[in-house]
Amino acid sequence: MRNPAHIGEPRDQAWRDRAACKGSDLDWFPTPTQDASAQLAVCRGCRVIAACRRDADATEAPGLECYGIRGGETPVMRMARRGTYMRRRGA
């Protein structure tokens, strides 16, 4: 199953190898209406949460749609923190 440790460019592999979600059977790409509390609980115990959040911020374009749990945040939580809003690519 795909998880956030597989998102983005194959750089910074060191932190990805220590991701708590690595090998997890949880769905790391829930829809906005699905409960993501189990995934967020895994993130809270993740040793690389800061690196994961920095990677999300570096790889997701401001104002564009983003996906998946990353850095202890859902897409809606990330956009709220950044002060951006959901907008589809090309819109």
Ligand code: SF4
């Ligand atoms: S913070 Fe969450 S999404 Fe990021 S690597 Fe850790 S467990 Fe995975």
